[in-house]
Amino acid sequence: MGLLYGAMLPMFARRPIVLGGLITPVLWSGLLYSIMQLLNPLLASRIDWIWFMASQIAFGAAATGKRGETAVNAFRHPYVLVALAAILASGCGVPHGQPKKGSEVLAPNEVLEFGTLYAENCAGCHGAEGRGGAAIALANPVYLAIADDDAVRKVIANGVRGTAMPAFAKSAGGMLTDAQIDVITKEIRSRWSQQGVLDTATAPSYAPKSAGDAQRGEVAYKTYCESCHGPGGKGGRKGSPITDDSFLALVSDQGLRTIVITGRPELGAPDWRGNLPGRAMSDQEVTDVVAWLASHRVSNPGQPYSASNYAQH
Numbered sequence: 001m002g003l004l005y006g007a008m009l010p011m012f013a014r015r016p017i018v019l020g021g022l023i024t025p026v027l028w029s030g031l032l033y034s035i036m037q038l039l040n041p042l043l044a045s046r047i048d049w050i051w052f053m054a055s056q057i058a059f060g061a062a063a064t065g066k067r068g069e070t071a072v073n074a075f076r077h078p079y080v081l082v083a084l085a086a087i088l089a090s091g092c093g094v095p096h097g098q099p100k101k102g103s104e105v106l107a108p109n110e111v112l113e114f115g116t117l118y119a120e121n122c123a124g125c126h127g128a129e130g131r132g133g134a135a136i137a138l139a140n141p142v143y144l145a146i147a148d149d150d151a152v153r154k155v156i157a158n159g160v161r162g163t164a165m166p167a168f169a170k171s172a173g174g175m176l177t178d179a180q181i182d183v184i185t186k187e188i189r190s191r192w193s194q195q196g197v198l199d200t201a202t203a204p205s206y207a208p209k210s211a212g213d214a215q216r217g218e219v220a221y222k223t224y225c226e227s228c229h230g231p232g233g234k235g236g237r238k239g240s241p242i243t244d245d246s247f248l249a250l251v252s253d254q255g256l257r258t259i260v261i262t263g264r265p266e267l268g269a270p271d272w273r274g275n276l277p278g279r280a281m282s283d284q285e286v287t288d289v290v291a292w293l294a295s296h297r298v299s300n301p302g303q304p305y306s307a308s309n310y311a312q313h
């Protein structure tokens with residue numbers, strides 16, 4: 001390109017410097033830029049056009065500044081050589097065959113940025129901001145106060161069998177590396193937890209300490225839950241059915257326990273302290289009410305469709 005331009009220079013060697021040293025180089029650079037964009041956008045993107053134009057101007061000025069000399073004569077002058085070198089260098093901003101800085105696309109297992117990991121793997125179920133999805137909110141400080149990193153990490157890595165919560169660790173058939181799961185676990189806490197959210201209250205433990213008793217659980221249900229979820233857990237004015245076999249088929253016992261302790265504040269479900277004003281549930285009552293809910297599980301959820309409906313005829 002530099003040579004081509006050099007060949008053109010004699011045409012305006014006798015013209016004022018403005019034409020040869022400024023206007024023509026700018027027009028020429030613009031023309032080349034457009035042609036390159038059309039013919040080879042990849043190559044065009046590799047050229048540093050600012051430098052290219054600067055070098056053209058330098059070269060034009062050098063050549064036309066010497067009135068009466070042709071471009072070929074101009075080669076004798078060192079500063080013209082410098083300008084020429086600049087022209088050649090303008091195409092070499094990036095070594096050939098190597099992508100520009102920042103234009104590399106990370107392989108999926110190299111992504112360590114929480115926003116991307118969360119948006120691509122979790123937001124669909126747990127909500128874009130960690131709440132408001134179909135699954136329990138992770139951006140719930142009460143949840144993060146009762147579940148430690150080990151518990152959270154284990155669920156992310158291994159999923160929850162029998163529910164929609166997938167296993168994400170490669171070792172469990174998922175797509176995320178250990179490092180990625182560490183980032184997610186750490187960031188969930190640092191973004192969404194809140195010091196002192198439990199006040200002076202002692203929350204029931206994340207995992208149950210004993211086996212629950214469904215009969216005592218029924219009593220606890222009537223005391224704390226019936227006002228919203230209706231008699232028998234079949235649904236009420238303020239809460240949906242929670243003994244429905246299809247609902248129970250999709251949630252684990254730990255999932256139920258988590259919801260009873262943490263509530264779903266974004267949906268208006270109170271935590272373990274808020275069901276009955278002034279009376280928090282005890283750890284045992286939480287365990288028992290979960291046992292009572294779980295006692296409604298059936299072996300063939302989703303009836304009244306009888307098995308014969310699905311039989312192949």
Ligand code: HEC
Binds near residue numbers: 155
């Ligand atoms: C396809 C839907 C879905 C996706 C995607 C999903 N989850 Fe879940 N997640 C669930 C469901 C449903 C549960 C409740 C499971 C149960 O019943 O115990 C859950 C439970 C959890 C729990 C445990 C809550 C508890 O009780 O301790 C954590 C932590 C969690 N998910 C984190 C994540 C993270 C982090 C991601 C992304 C890497 C993710 N989930 C992706 C549906 C999903």
Ligand code: HEC
Binds near residue numbers: 242267269275
């Ligand atoms: C003040 C009313 C209220 C009380 C009291 C209450 N809940 Fe809820 N509960 C809700 C609301 C609102 C939701 C979220 C919307 C829905 O599912 O109805 C909810 C959701 C739930 C869910 C999840 C349902 C789903 O579809 O994901 C469970 C399980 C649950 N509550 C159990 C209980 C238990 C057990 C108790 C008693 C210990 C209780 N709730 C007390 C209002 C209440």
